[in-house]
Structure formats: C-alpha cells, structure tokens
Amino acid sequence: MRKTLLAASALAAATLFSAPAFAQDSAPGGFRVGVIGGLDIVRPGDSEDSRVRGDDQSIEGALYGIEAGYDIPLGGAILGIEGEFSGSTAKVTTDSSDPNFFGYGRVKAGRDLYVGARLGFEAASGTLVYAKGGYTNARLDVTADNGTSTRDENFQLDGWRLGAGVEKSIGTNTYAKLEYRYSNYTNADFQFANGAVTDTFDIDTDRHQIVAGVGFRF
Numbered sequence: 001m002r003k004t005l006l007a008a009s010a011l012a013a014a015t016l017f018s019a020p021a022f023a024q025d026s027a028p029g030g031f032r033v034g035v036i037g038g039l040d041i042v043r044p045g046d047s048e049d050s051r052v053r054g055d056d057q058s059i060e061g062a063l064y065g066i067e068a069g070y071d072i073p074l075g076g077a078i079l080g081i082e083g084e085f086s087g088s089t090a091k092v093t094t095d096s097s098d099p100n101f102f103g104y105g106r107v108k109a110g111r112d113l114y115v116g117a118r119l120g121f122e123a124a125s126g127t128l129v130y131a132k133g134g135y136t137n138a139r140l141d142v143t144a145d146n147g148t149s150t151r152d153e154n155f156q157l158d159g160w161r162l163g164a165g166v167e168k169s170i171g172t173n174t175y176a177k178l179e180y181r182y183s184n185y186t187n188a189d190f191q192f193a194n195g196a197v198t199d200t201f202d203i204d205t206d207r208h209q210i211v212a213g214v215g216f217r218f
Helices: 002-016
Strands: 030-044 059-074 077-088 107-124 127-145 150-171 174-191 201-217
Touching: 030 077, 030 174, 059 107, 059 201, 077 127, 107 150, 127 174, 150 201
Parallel strands: none
Antiparallel strands: 030 059, 030 201, 059 077, 077 107, 107 127, 127 150, 150 174, 174 201
C-alpha cells in the first residue's frame, strides 16, 4: 500500500506541474518558507493493528502547517535541511467504550514537528524532484470527558519520516509543490494532565500524508 500511494502521488505531481516554468540555470537554493495543507491518515501499524467490528481503524483529516528550509545548490541538484510545524483535524468520532479502540483510546491528532534533510535534482527547467527523510515528533490528544469536565492528556510519539515530491517554480522566487510522506512512530510516553510523564514504551503507529504547498525563496 505504501509503494502504491507513493507511486500515485508522484504521478499526480508530474501531471499537476506539467505547465511551463521560468527557466533556471541551476537548481534553486537559499532560504525558503511556505505553507502546506493536505490529507492526513493515522492508524495503528502492522504489529499493533486493532479491530472494532472487523474493520481496520484509522483517523483521517486535513493537515495544515508551515515549513522553512535552506537548500544548497549543487549544479542541477540541491541538498537541503528543513523543518515543519503542522496540525491536523484527524480524530476519533466513534464511541470509545472499547478500551482497545485505535490501540490508545479516544484520541485526536495534535501538533506534529519534523526536522530532516532532502536531496533533489532538476528534472526539467524549473522542476525539482526530491526525496526527504528525518525525525518526527507528534502528539495524540486524549479526550477524557465525564460529562462535566474534560481532561487534557496526550501521548507523545517519536519516529521517522520518509517522503518524495515534485517542486515547481511558479514565478520569481515562488514555488508550488506536491509530496507524499510516510511516518512510523516507534516510541511514546503518556503525559498526564498533572504534568506526570510515564516511561518511554514501544509502539507501532503509521502516518500517511499527501501534501500540497506554496512558498517563497529569499
């Protein structure tokens, strides 16, 4: 499934960015900032798959966020570092009477932090194809409501992310992009409302995202 999604998003990116672009002598470089949005799917990984009424579980929603990075041009290629802060509307909407629901209980996707590197090459004038990878730290916010009060508790997840995408120049110092990312979270702790934090424990949680973005280079 992961390979299929990656291939599909790469094909979509190539189609979307097939319009003529401004010519460039080399791959773009320097500081950049942008905004992103797209589809966010979080689900238990293969080793932790939980089922309710026979259906695999996932939470889906809209991803939104900001990003910043710095690219070093290497002729027709770039090597860059980047960071991202994003949120998501993905959440559990089913009754959580089953304590094994989603492997956590009743949850909503919280903030997601990412820092990593990317390597790309200029496939055509103004068109950059790239791969990326790095560290991601995410939260799953737990909804604990007894009818009179709601407790603010969360799981904090650590893991890694891999992705690929296409970036297209759309004007002087501006660009648009489309990418697919897969994240896997392997460690977590639980943070109580009173500030107490559990020891780190092993998990297996997957995240699939298809993201579009626009940005500006300095």
